[in-house]
Amino acid sequence: MPYENLAGRTAVVTGAASGIGEAVAVLLASQGARVALLARREERLTAIAGKIRADGGQALAVGADVTDEASVAEAADRIHAEYGRVDLVVNSAGVMLPHPVDARRADEWQRMLDTNVAGVLRITGAFTGDLVGAAADGRTADVVNISSIAAHASFPNYAVYGATKAAVTYLSQALRSEFGPRDVRVTNIEPGVVESELRTHIEDAELARQVEGIVDEVGALSAEELADLVAYATSRPRRVNLRQIVALPTRQV
Template sequence: RQPHHRKDGGTAVAITADVTDPAAVQTAADRIATDLGGADLLVNNAGVMLPAPIEQLRADQWRHQIDLNITGLMNVIGAFVPQLVTAAGARGVADLVNTSSVAAQNIFPTFAVYSATKAYVSHLSRHLRVELGPRNVRVAAIEPGIVGTELQDHVTDDGALDWLAGTRQSMEWLTGQDIARTIGFLATLPPRVNLQQITIMPTGQTT
């Protein structure tokens, strides 16, 4: 069992789980329910970006992106939505935040499979908002531009690597803290307010 961490009047517990393993995700959800009384804010952020020209037929990378970005997302939603509904009933509001990407809307050559998985995230979020909104669960899709995280560390395609390196030279990327502050803002809005889709871009990024 992982220890609880307490600071500034709050309690945190870190749980490791493979989101592509539904049993592991359910175990994590059960632990949250037992130790912390259930979740009232869920941020789906696990994902991987593996651009490559489609003609390379990198089926292994296709599967990896679909398994993590789509199936993993659904596993977490399935495990935690009951807790969100319960929390919303008790507290008047709960939040489901799904990390999508500006790639869900825009066109980036060689990023077709990744972009398609993120389009799934954005469109799913719009549907879930209609389903869960009447239960006082707000659903939001965050669509960031380029954020400086480990996401880029998995990229192996030379063309995509060159493009990413060029963007780092030409603009200041977003940081993880920028996204966290945005989520904190939407989660603390009055219960009547649901920001259903937020596109957050580096000031210097144009696509």
């Protein structure tokens, strides 16, 4: 379906090598946005960007690690050089590494904190000047954060992951108080069960089986369905901010 207000915009999408991030990048580009795709897997990004261009869209593959400040700064410099000012940022990069807290997997805790929370801060910070400037010029400016229903619903063995997503949900609320008065919109999206690579991050066989059981029971949203929500929210008139969207499979309660 066509979306108004996306053609001519310049978007940055993290986690764009797969899943929700890839689907968002492809959809935004199909609607006339210039899209910078960010992720660590540069070869995969290059393939996706090539397909977008083959379909008539504009795409730039930028290898970057959101856990590294220098990498983010370098990516921002390249995007500015190629595309100029950014007016749409989608923070989709994330990792989900479930274990009971008493397993004391401090390495996984740090990885989730660095990616899911600090990564959002790094990317948002790198493009805040762009967003505020675009809004001051009368253009639409958006930050979209992909959080999770785990921000509110607790699940055994997912305490740290849920805590990182609760932080993203709170951060979105706090950013809205800072950005809203400057006409920059902030949308927080909290999906339930989604078909994505996050499930492949689970090393424990029993936990992986539990997730598959949940998917069999309630189903899963597709990445394209989440991308549709991002496109819908960011294509509203600039005075309308869809601040919080919870999206679940109908059978998930």
